[in-house]
Amino acid sequence: MQLAENLSRLGTESAFTVMAQAAKIEAAGHHVINLGIGQPDFPTPDHIVEASIQALRNGAHGYTAANGIPELRQSVAHYLHRQYKTEINPDNVLIVPGGKVTMWLTILIFGGKGGEILYPDPGFPIYASAINYTGATACPYPLLEENQFAFSADDLLSRITDKTRLIIINSPANPTGGVTPIEELDKLAEGLKAFPNVAIMSDEIYSRMLYEGQKHKSILEYEHLRGRAILLDGWSKTYAMTGWRMGFSVWPDKLIDHATRLCINSHSCVNAAAQYAGLEALNGPQDAVDDMLHAFDERRVYIAKAINQIPKLSCITPAGAFYAFINIKKTGLSALEMQNRLLNEAHVVSIAGTSFGNYGEGYIRLSYANSLENIREAITRIDGFIRNL
Numbered sequence: 001m002q003l004a005e006n007l008s009r010l011g012t013e014s015a016f017t018v019m020a021q022a023a024k025i026e027a028a029g030h031h032v033i034n035l036g037i038g039q040p041d042f043p044t045p046d047h048i049v050e051a052s053i054q055a056l057r058n059g060a061h062g063y064t065a066a067n068g069i070p071e072l073r074q075s076v077a078h079y080l081h082r083q084y085k086t087e088i089n090p091d092n093v094l095i096v097p098g099g100k101v102t103m104w105l106t107i108l109i110f111g112g113k114g115g116e117i118l119y120p121d122p123g124f125p126i127y128a129s130a131i132n133y134t135g136a137t138a139c140p141y142p143l144l145e146e147n148q149f150a151f152s153a154d155d156l157l158s159r160i161t162d163k164t165r166l167i168i169i170n171s172p173a174n175p176t177g178g179v180t181p182i183e184e185l186d187k188l189a190e191g192l193k194a195f196p197n198v199a200i201m202s203d204e205i206y207s208r209m210l211y212e213g214q215k216h217k218s219i220l221e222y223e224h225l226r227g228r229a230i231l232l233d234g235w236s237k238t239y240a241m242t243g244w245r246m247g248f249s250v251w252p253d254k255l256i257d258h259a260t261r262l263c264i265n266s267h268s269c270v271n272a273a274a275q276y277a278g279l280e281a282l283n284g285p286q287d288a289v290d291d292m293l294h295a296f297d298e299r300r301v302y303i304a305k306a307i308n309q310i311p312k313l314s315c316i317t318p319a320g321a322f323y324a325f326i327n328i329k330k331t332g333l334s335a336l337e338m339q340n341r342l343l344n345e346a347h348v349v350s351i352a353g354t355s356f357g358n359y360g361e362g363y364i365r366l367s368y369a370n371s372l373e374n375i376r377e378a379i380t381r382i383d384g385f386i387r388n389l
Helices: 005-009 014-027 046-057 070-084 099-110 125-134 153-158 182-194 253-266 272-283 287-307 335-346 372-387
Strands: 093-096 116-121 137-142 164-170 199-203 229-234 247-250 323-327 363-367
Touching (some): 005 125, 014 335, 093 099, 093 253, 099 125, 099 164, 099 199, 099 247, 116 125, 137 153, 153 182, 287 323, 287 372
Parallel strands (some): 116 137, 164 199, 199 229
Antiparallel strands (some): 229 247, 323 363
């Protein structure tokens, strides 16, 4: 068989690969603690589950419109207005099977040979994978620990060339837990006035996972960018709905039809009953979201303090999401060596920083989307492993 050449340029998401390795170790009789996967350890709230069950009983068994049921798109528009006091036309909202789909659609639209796309490094690995798949040039910009893993607007603007088609930003960020200050976002938005042909996709999937009273500012709040800004968000992280595959995006007038046509050509539409679950999540009680955030905050503080008490390791306290990016440079191990040895010797799942880009060397990612009890045990194991190096 002769396969398409661009398949050779597709990367992967290492968290799933490491999970498979961990499953083999568990099958051999070992207790493995998974701090690798970015998935809330809470169940989807009952009222959301019940809404989906009721939708099935009411006959939500068939196709829906490719862009999502009208009442869900309207609810997304209302939700965004509540969050950011900005008016959204429901016709610009696209319901997709998971947040990852939005980045895939965006990169397909702006990718291709001869173009450049700027993306964060360390960053979600599918950014670079999808860019390379299209044949565009993937251009990383660094997120450095000395800057609290926030991007510098001046640095990012300086990297724009006449070939730049798209900029991808992500705050709060995976894998670092970094949050870019609003002042830097403002500076970037102002600077983009000089580059009217450059689009921007803002991955805001962790927008409600901020701590210590911080506020999130969405790309949608910059009116002068609305004609070229794409919002990526969804239900997976906020409502513990990773397996439901529910995401939403907001597109400019000039792009929404292109994105919808790509959906028709790929997945047709999102699961009908799941869309009613999404509707209930946005319109129903938000207590479960607040409870999860409180638990994540407690774990966040604990994991940063505990890591900083382990010799040769250090960690800045993450400001958002549910990840800690651990500096391992003093151990003398590479990121991949640390990942593999922690898994095989301490039976703790972590993700090598290099899974998120070249600037991730010298780091591992730990997810604190696990119970405090499991995190404490994992830290004890990590501490023992490091002291025996």
